[in-house]
Amino acid sequence: xxxxxxxxxSLDATPYYHVxxxxxxxxxxxxxxHFSGQSYEHRxxxxxxxxxxxxxxxxxxxxxxxxxxNHLHLxxxxxxxxxxxxxxxxxxxxxxxxxxxxxxxxxxxxxxxKVAAEERAAQQYIEGWRERLSDLSWFMRxxxxxxARQANAEDGCTGRFWxxxxxxxxxxxxxxxxxxxxxxxxxxxxxxxxxDTEDSDFTSIQQRIRELIALRQGETPEKGPRLLDxxxxxxxxxxxxxxxxxxxxxDLVDWSGRVVREDKRGAIDETLPPILERLEIxxxxxxxxxxxxxxxxxHHAVGRASAIKGNAAHFGRAFLKGLSFxxxxxxxxxxx
Numbered sequence: 040x041x042x043x044x045x046x047x048x049s050l051d052a053t054p055y056y057h058v059x060x061x062x063x064x065x066x067x068x069x070x071x072x073h074f075s076g077q078s079y080e081h082r083x084x085x086x087x088x089x090x091x092x093x094x095x096x097x098x099x100x101x102x103x104x105x106x107x108x109n110h111l112h113l114x115x116x117x118x119x120x121x122x123x124x125x126x127x128x129x130x131x132x133x134x135x136x137x138x139x140x141x142x143x144x145x146x147x148x149x150x151x152x153k154v155a156a157e158e159r160a161a162q163q164y165i166e167g168w169r170e171r172l173s174d175l176s177w178f179m180r181x182x183x184x185x186x187a188r189q190a191n192a193e194d195g196c197t198g199r200f201w202x203x204x205x206x207x208x209x210x211x212x213x214x215x216x217x218x219x220x221x222x223x224x225x226x227x228x229x230x231x232x233x234x235d236t237e238d239s240d241f242t243s244i245q246q247r248i249r250e251l252i253a254l255r256q257g258e259t260p261e262k263g264p265r266l267l268d269x270x271x272x273x274x275x276x277x278x279x280x281x282x283x284x285x286x287x288x289x290d291l292v293d294w295s296g297r298v299v300r301e302d303k304r305g306a307i308d309e310t311l312p313p314i315l316e317r318l319e320i321x322x323x324x325x326x327x328x329x330x331x332x333x334x335x336x337x338h339h340a341v342g343r344a345s346a347i348k349g350n351a352a353h354f355g356r357a358f359l360k361g362l363s364f365x366x367x368x369x370x371x372x373x374x375x
Contacts, residue, residue, distance in 0.1 A: 053209050053210055057208040058207050060110060060205045061111075068190060069108050070109060080267060084187070093182055098173040099111065099115050099116070103219070106240075107232075108232075122170075125172075127165050130165050134168045137210075143160060147161035179204075182207070209339065213351070216281070218325075222335060224242050228296045234252055236248060270282060299329050338360035344362050
């Protein structure tokens with residue numbers, strides 16, 4: 040039986056999620072169709088532009104993304120605390136960039152409501168939108184639906200563009216967040232579409248590298264989705280942001296990309312990125328994960344086995360799939 044979305048996405052468990060949306064029948068509707076030769080590569084830019092816009096509207100922080108020919112990867116952090124600080128005016132302005140305001144709210148925005156009942160009704164709308172603007176399902180709806188309509192209009196057809204609702208995995212700890220971010224950023228390299236991270240078009244790692252180079256050269260970076268910053272390796276020194284450093288992350292993805300390209304087997308590279316050791320991720324299993332070009336062997340939640348068991352207990356379930364792979368990839372730390 041499928042697990043209800045409210046159990047898959049719960050802020051009580053974690054604010055971090057890995058999301059995947061696939062084109063119907065996994066067809067290359069954002070790439071080059073191998074049968075007809077028709078290229079739809081330009082649709083990747085549509086998705087990138089939509090992500091860029093939504094990143095300035097929603098209280099959903101983008102950690103990583105990869106826009107592929109037949110699917111889309113996102114790693115996000117839901118941030119309702121940020122939405123809670125927005126004024127009513129800010130909520131209305133953001134929502135109006137997505138949908139038309141109801142007449143009552145439009146009048147409330149202009150100060151034209153006359154009675155208290157109208158004001159209360161308008162405020163109820165606004166508070167509902169505040170919740171939606173930090174909600175993963177609404178974020179994905181506002182991403183996927185316009186792209187589907189635009190593609191169908193271009194093709195002169197109707198019907199599904201995406202194969203169904205997006206798939207999501209709860210990321211229960213730092214190691215899980217790091218793993219899924221790197222997994223997403225390395226998709227073009229794993230698929231043989233790019234030689235390295237700088238050559239990986241439509242990925243967050245390429246955007247981060249280009250932004251870093253532009254800033255060091257005193258130039259203005261190209262416009263892209265607003266990405267969640269790296270706060271550093273020490274949690275107590277990281278009031279907000281991803282709990283590791285940008286340099287460590289770039290080193291890890293670069294090293295991992297070489298593992299994929301060179302198809303290294305046998306002995307583990309002696310120059311392991313230190314972030315693997317700090318987060319106690321098994322390097323051999325990490326290489327196997329990348330080299331085999333298979334999907335993550337987790338299902339609804341990613342993290343250490345203890346975290347997955349705790350997540351299952353939180354929702355009153357006996358277990359969640361992926362425990363054996365979690366034990367292999369994320370060995371539990373030795374008791375001190």
